Amino acid sequence: MTADASERIVATVVVCTYNRASSLRQALPSLVRQEFARHGSFEILVIDDGSTDGTAEVVRHLAAESPVRLRSITVPHGGVAAARNEGVHHALGEWIAFFDDDQDAEPDWLSSLLDRAVQSGADCVAGRIEVVFLGETAGASDPTILKLFGSNGSMADEDETGPGSIPTVSVGTGNALVRRVLFEKVGLFDRSLSYGEDAEWFRRARRHGAVTVFARNAVVRHLVPAERLQLSYLLPMAGRGAESRVADDFKDGGLAVVLRLCALRAAHVCLIAFPRLVAARMAGDQSASAGRACSVHFSIVYIRTAMGILARSPGRWTMRRAKSA
Missing domain, CATH: 3.90.550.10 (Spore Coat Polysaccharide Biosynthesis Protein SpsA; Chain A)
Structure with a gap:
């Protein structure tokens, strides 16, 4: 029409x-x-x-x-x-x-x-x-x-x-x-x-x-x-989401916010997500196992991406945050 x-x-x-x-x-x-x-x-x-x-x-x-x-x-x-x-x-x-x-x-x-x-x-x-x-x-x-x-x-x-x-x-x-x-x-x-x-x-x-x-x-x-429910599809999608979130968090909150989130995500993996992943796999719960695997992967990629950005250009994101303020 x-x-x-x-x-x-x-x-x-x-x-x-x-x-x-x-x-x-x-x-x-x-x-x-x-x-x-x-x-x-x-x-x-x-x-x-x-x-x-x-x-x-x-x-x-x-x-x-x-x-x-x-x-x-x-x-x-x-x-x-x-x-x-x-x-x-x-x-x-x-x-x-x-x-x-x-x-x-x-x-x-x-x-x-x-x-x-x-x-x-x-x-x-x-x-x-x-x-x-x-x-x-x-x-x-x-x-x-x-x-x-x-x-x-x-x-x-x-x-x-x-x-x-x-x-x-x-x-x-x-x-x-x-x-x-x-x-x-x-x-x-x-x-x-x-x-x-x-x-x-x-x-x-x-x-x-x-x-x-x-x-x-x-x-x-x-x-x-x-x-699309296979881990071969889910994990890369979670990783891409983590990489995107790091960039957005730098823009929104700057270095201090990203470092705090990295610490929180590391604690979440160690104290919550990974133990639940192990428990889900031992119980044979495919749904919970896939979810926890994605959660762990997201946090690991988030931390790795943030540290990589800081290592390559330590002043880049703090300067950008200052300009946008």
Whole structure:
């Protein structure tokens, strides 16, 4: 469907994808079914990051039948941060919603995000992500594994009626709504990051004074295939998350905060995580064992990365913190 040139687009839903044609066949129809008429019009913008698996054909077919404006832009493969920046650049909406290509949205998802934004006056709204494991479910009950895949149930404790920001919870682009003009103030996603670029952007936005609130009724489901529950997939993901967190913690708190967190993580590994890992393996509890292994690995990589940065450039992060203060 194409929109009239004079039509006001309230929101653009940006979906970045790379070689996930099969996932898009479920993700995009859930967006087309959004109940948004009372707010006006919205569009779906797919950024195809150089896919080679037939993604373009899937999008073309869905767009031909969609009652909602659905368009696609194909760019050379440059990573998810670059793809999201393309989405921001080409979005027509006053608000930009971010949605992953392996998710499924409730029909009132987008409306719930915008309702919360209007009610609170916030700059960013984060919604609830429920993780659904497909097929094999080993690891599905462990909170650490759920968190790795984006589960953010702890954010539901935030005040639903007031405009209070969320300073302690990592917000990501799996379920978020952002004022488009905020990118002019904060800048775009950091293309140098291959992981955690979304969390880095939201933390940067907070440092610029942006207010983020939570909309517990704006629900998406992250559909995770069984093969991603293997430690060969989970441990590298935990390690990349640790590396990204170190950089963000240096920017937010400087040297003193990172050193304190390194000490706390070392104590956590020695006194809690590793003993629980041993106990879980002895008991044959695969779920708890996978979770504790990821927890131990995250802490070890966090400490190793922090010490490596300090060894290479001891004054770099303290100087950056001073400039940003």
